[in-house]
Amino acid sequence: MSILVDSTTSVVVQGITGREGSFHTEQMQALGTKVVAGTSPGKGGTTHLGVPVFNTVADAVEATGATASGIFVPAPFAADAIMEAASAGMTLIVCISEGIPIQDMIRVKDFLHGYPLARLIGANCPGLITPGQAKIGIIPQRITTPGSIGLISRSGTLTYEVGTALSAAGMGQSTIVGIGGDPVLGLTFRDVLELFEKDEATTQVVIIGEIGGSDEEHAAEFIARGSRLKAVAFISGRTAPEGKRMGHAGAIVSGNRGTAKSKEEAFRKAGVPVAETTDDIVGLLR
Numbered sequence: 001m002s003i004l005v006d007s008t009t010s011v012v013v014q015g016i017t018g019r020e021g022s023f024h025t026e027q028m029q030a031l032g033t034k035v036v037a038g039t040s041p042g043k044g045g046t047t048h049l050g051v052p053v054f055n056t057v058a059d060a061v062e063a064t065g066a067t068a069s070g071i072f073v074p075a076p077f078a079a080d081a082i083m084e085a086a087s088a089g090m091t092l093i094v095c096i097s098e099g100i101p102i103q104d105m106i107r108v109k110d111f112l113h114g115y116p117l118a119r120l121i122g123a124n125c126p127g128l129i130t131p132g133q134a135k136i137g138i139i140p141q142r143i144t145t146p147g148s149i150g151l152i153s154r155s156g157t158l159t160y161e162v163g164t165a166l167s168a169a170g171m172g173q174s175t176i177v178g179i180g181g182d183p184v185l186g187l188t189f190r191d192v193l194e195l196f197e198k199d200e201a202t203t204q205v206v207i208i209g210e211i212g213g214s215d216e217e218h219a220a221e222f223i224a225r226g227s228r229l230k231a232v233a234f235i236s237g238r239t240a241p242e243g244k245r246m247g248h249a250g251a252i253v254s255g256n257r258g259t260a261k262s263k264e265e266a267f268r269k270a271g272v273p274v275a276e277t278t279d280d281i282v283g284l285l286r
Contacts, residue, residue, distance in 0.1 A: 002130035002175045003150070003195040003202070004092055004119070005033075009134055010066040012057060012090075013038045014073055014081050017048050020096075021072035024138050025049050028070070031141045033134040036064040057088040068092040070127065070136040078123060079104035083111050086118040093186070094136040095122035105184035112186075120186025126156040126178035139163070139176060147172015149285070150196040150229070152189055153208035154181045154215075155236060161278055162208060162234075169282045174202040181210065189219035197227060204230045204285055207272075209263055211237035216263040224270035232284045233267040234275040235260045 011028070015021040016038025026049060029035055037052050037060040044055035054060040057069065069085040071078060071094065078097035085093045100123050112118055121128060127137015131144035138156075143163040149171055153159040159178045166173060177192050179185055189207060196202045209216035216235065223231055237260050264274045275281045 002133065003192070003199050004121075004175060004177070005068065005128055005130050005134050005136055007032060007133040008034065009068050009092070009136075010034050010036045010064060011068045011070060011134075011136055012036065012060045012064070012066045012085075014057065014069055014071045014085065016040060016051070016053060016072070017043055018072060022049065024070075024072060024096075027138075027141070028135055031129075031133075031135055033136070036060075036066050057084050057090070061088045061090070066090070068136060069094065071095040071097060071122075073097055075099035075101075079108050082108050082120060082123070086112055086115040086120075091117050091119060092136070093118055093120045094125070094127045095120065095186075096125065096127055096137055097122075098124035100124065100182070102182075102184055105182065109184060119191075121177065122180045122182075122186055124182045125180030125185075126159055128175060128177040130175045131173055137178070139178065143167060144176060145170075145172040147174065148201055148203045149173050150192075150199070150202045150205040151176040151208070152192045152196075152205065153178050154210050155208055158208045158234075158236060158278065162206060162281055165278065165282055166206070166285075171282065171285060174199060183213065189215045190222045193219055193222055193227070193229075196229060202229065204232070206281055206285070207231060207233045207267075209233065209235045211235070211260050211263075212258045214258065217266040220263075220266035220270040220272065223267075223272055230285070231267075231272045232275060232281055233264070233272050234278055234281060235263045235267075
């Protein structure tokens with residue numbers, strides 16, 4: 001079992017003919033992802049990497065019936081790409097693009113209110129992967145193994161690090177979801193936790209948070225109300241100075257809000273053990 005993506009998911013890659021789109025489409029195909037089409041304005045009617053290329057997402061959906069989209073387009077065009085995918089009927093939109101202006105993402109979030117069935121992951125994220133089945137994004141298949149542990153992370157690098165550690169310890173994953181680290185995002189920790197809660201094959205979950213914002217606290221509140229999942233959390237950025245952005249655009253602390261301490265306390269209050277380092281995660285799961 002899995003959440004959001006599996007071997008039956010039909011995927012359109014927006015920006016498939018670009019360098020990043022081409023490389024990661026090949027990686028997605030190598031895993032077995034059902035990539036049925038790509039888009040590249042002006043190149044409709046051609047074929048790339050064995051799949052048809054269309055000028056618009058709407059054309060791709062009409063021809064293939066695709067339900068999911070992976071976006072690999074430059075930041076200035078990414079917001080429009082997300083809205084195009086939603087208006088074409090996509091129920092899962094994964095935006096890998098980084099550097100999208102906050103104002104653009106605010107406009108996207110407002111637009112998506114009119115498309116309640118469209119789930120957005122990202123932007124500025126590594127995407128998601130269901131090991132052995134399918135992926136949309138850039139998470140390497142080689143660091144994953146199928147299993148029952150869900151993984152949610154704001155950090156791409158820590159996603160890879162923890163995925164590698166879990167696999168090396170023989171702890172397979174059901175689905176790994178990188179939600180991204182920008183201030184304005186699609187699915188939150190809580191949103192993904194709710195999906196894992198409904199997936200009977202997922203029995204444990206790892207939450208990789210960082211300083212900034214309050215998403216982690218909301219996730220802790222959800223768990224505190226009662227969850228069948230055994231959860232472990234890790235918060236990065238403990239030593240970050242106040243007012244200084246660390247890594248992600250959303251990783252900034254202001255006053256007592258969004259600190260590593262406040263997030264860790266929220267998880268402990270919810271009964272979730274908090275790892276001191278990423279190396280401790282495997283031991284806490286055991």
